[in-house]
């Protein structure tokens with residue numbers, strides 16, 4: 001089925017370790033650094049963490065390995081991989097739309113991710129210039145509101161971030177992505193550990209331990225479980241082709257499930273460490289952890305304004321957040337670039353610049369949804385809210401569902417077994433049952449949960 005216009009020049013990571021850095025770079029992002037710790041604190045501390053760990057181990061990890069398996073077995077971009085399986089194994093051709101769904105989701109996520117990452121860049125400079133030193137809650141809030149209501153500044157930082165992303169991607173996987181993750185992922189970890197170390201002196205570790213790890217099953221409801229599951233899903237970058245394309249560059253010699261486990265472990269570790277990095281400061285300065293955007297962009301700067309060495313600490317914090325966002329962004333655009341190179345025979349540079357430019361243009365919609373277009377709403381949502389909702393709550397779980405169904409029910413069992421490379425037969429069987437039955441059921445539950453809530457909310461309005 002390969003037509004003459006398709007150019008299969010599929011690359012490979014230099015080593016398994018580099019893959020682990022790249023995949024962890026994709027997984028570790030805003031989801032780990034501010035969403036997870038907060039969710040844990042609010043939902044029963046260590047009982048939430050236990051549930052989260054179970055969700056990662058029993059559902060997200062099997063899905064991650066299924067996604068990597070499709071990529072590595074097919075060695076194509078997410079759309080063409082399904083075409084290839086259609087040709088080689090006779091799987092229905094319509095599955096290529098599962099690839100499209102993933103590619104499109106990544107593309108749309110990047111369009112707004114870049115705008116938010118732009119705020120982070122603005123904060124790196126502001127923190128570095130001492131803008132938060134001796135600031136008050138009011139001045140910090142008005143500074144934030146000033147930033148988001150200014151379309152020109154937002155566009156500037158959004159452009160800056162997109163250039164940063166495209167500049168890496170156009171160099172390809174070796175000279176681009178690999179180089180970045182090889183240096184910046186260890187740096188990210190070092191910064192997190194350094195800031196935690198500092199917290200032992202200035203932060204309130206005792207209260208943090210209590211907040212994050214006190215065991216309270218009373219706070220756990222069915223909804224908590226679904227929240228943990230959704231978070232595990234988002235945190236591991238599942239369901240949107242990112243892990244599929246990264247998996248397609250994974251050397252055949254690397255044990256698939258073992259490698260996926262390392263990535264899942266590293267991602268979870270960073271989520272836990274993030275809590276130890278953020279909360280001790282807030283508690284030491286008598287603040288309560290706010291939810292969402294407020295925590296990072298309003299509450300935390302206030303803590304920086306009051307602590308010794310706050311300028312340095314604050315600058316480093318936003319810098320590490322920028323690294324986390326950057327390495328995630330790389331994985332969001334890679335699927336479509338790989339597709340354009342493969343399918344349209346474009347050069348890497350042309351594919352990266354074009355994809356980045358289109359994502360940038362769509363991102364302007366997000367920029368304006370905070371200011372000029374803030375009153376334009378569809379189903380009570382601004383364009384940004386709508387994009388976020390559509391991608392995180394619908395496209396990602398749906399993409400994940402299709403991935404496990406494909407591996408569980410479409411690919412020939414023998415090919416799956418060989419590719420997954422389990423040493424233990426028992427573990428393989430368990431994994432197979434999860435991929436065929438448990439993971440799809442869990443994802444359907446998340447989907448209904450997310451959609452159900454929204455429908456109820458709409459009806460109440």
Ligand code: PFF
Nearest residue numbers: 027029030031235237242328
């Ligand atoms: N995993 C990232 C986080 O936890 O913040 C978010 C993300 C990045 C999702 C890249 C999907 C993706 F492809």
